[in-house]
Amino acid sequence: MPMPSLKLLCLEGDGIGPEIMRATLKVLEAVRPDLHRAVEISQADIGFAALQRDGTTLPEDVIARAKASDAVLLGPVSHNEYPPVSAGGVNPSGALRKALDLYANIRPAKSWAGLPHPIAKPVDLIVVRENHEGFYADRNMHQGPGEFMPVPGVALAMRRITHDASQRIAERAFAIAAERPAKKVAAIHKANVMRLSDGLFLDVVRSVAASYPGIAYEEVLVDAAAAHLVRSPERFDVLVTTNMFGDILSDLASELAGGLGLAGSLNAGPNHAAGQAQHGSAPDIAGQDRANPVSLILSLAMLLRHFCEDGAAGRIETAVAHLLADPATRTADLGGALGTQAFADHLVSALKRNAA
CATH class of the missing domain: 3.40.718.10 (Isopropylmalate Dehydrogenase)
Incomplete structure (x- = not known):
């Protein structure tokens, strides 16, 4: 009997969030053949996009959709810049942790070969x-x-x-x-x-x-x-x-x-889990294809491992390590020349080569 689909709600967040989410979903698509279960991806707005449209940075329907999902992939939010809570400026990260009973924040810190x-x-x-x-x-x-x-x-x-x-x-x-x-x-x-x-x-x-x-x-x-x-x-x-x-x-x-941009993060609870970038929303470089997507990509890997998809998670982590070890396949913040999407494309290519 096939396993039920994994329901994944993706919340881009603010600033560089949409860019690194796009890059991360490319990686998820590349490892789909490795997964033991199908993944149903949906998306919703939080942060300033939701505030402008709905008057709150975390609409109630998004909380309901998160509760109906197995997992959340959460981009960075600019909660320090939000208006007061009374004006709709809820911190989506903190509120989702409470709503989904994500009682454990798990943050690995590991040095990368070849990087200072x-x-x-x-x-x-x-x-x-x-x-x-x-x-x-x-x-x-x-x-x-x-x-x-x-x-x-x-x-x-x-x-x-x-x-x-x-x-x-x-x-x-x-x-x-x-x-x-x-x-x-x-x-x-x-x-x-x-x-x-x-x-x-x-x-x-x-x-x-x-x-x-x-x-x-x-x-x-x-x-x-x-x-x-x-x-x-x-x-x-x-x-x-x-x-x-x-x-x-x-x-x-x-x-x-090596930096927050190179570290994944998982919020885990008894019934739900959320992969979340460790860093902030970096509004100063938003929309410029300059953001390093590694943190959210590694958070995706942690999320997959949480749901017993160790093979796909390991392949992502190995491919990231391979790219970071070579100056030619690093993003600009690490001295390389790649933009956000180009790094994701190189990572996808590495995943496909290793699968062959």
Whole structure:
């Protein structure tokens, strides 16, 4: 009996989003023969295009379509430039994570052969970040003259950490580590200061670690982790951490490996997944065919691997590595001469040659 189709909703986003989405879908078409199931592709507008037409950057019908899909491929959004939420400026990325229960943000950082990176030692690790809680749980309060609290000029941020969310992200991190050669997990925290919230997080991670005796486990303060990433990145394999720490450290790790434009990202939940470019929308080069599409292409590969399409995902990753190793087949940001679509075309050609 044939497997059901994989329903994929593509959301281009802002700035360079349409260009890198077009390039990425070329790659998806090239690996269709490798897939064990058909892929049904649909598209919808979010971001400024949706705001102009519908008065919101994330229309309700797009959320409904995302829930009816198996997976989302999400381009970059310009949420820092959106109007207030009251005027329709919803952050599509954050809202979709909540709507689809995408509790795990998985960000590999790996140095590429032949490409320079800021530190001498190569990077090969994964940051597994809890996606819903921490200081990003939108439980903030502020004080202006005569509002809410008796003392003006005060702002409070409440950090929400729960047992269940900590357990889900810890289990995801250890499952990932179990499939990697090094088999190491580092829990990143600041429990010496945030004793209650990070104390709870660490208690839960320790209980999960006890179920994985074959995986080496350590706990590292977040400031020390940042220093070790720069000085000795080989110390780390899988880092599991809370929302804000993971957001910061994953960007640091990707930059140390060569840049956000060369790193994929997956948001995963129990019923849905979203591949998402790590970088921003780069409006200054939008429409100029200058954007590097590698991040979204690798996010597609991660999405395919999530749905057990390891063969196609591996072929994409191998072909990307082959192109990045040769200066003649790099985009301009990496010292090459290729534009966005030309890079995708070279990648498609490489995939076809390897398939022959």
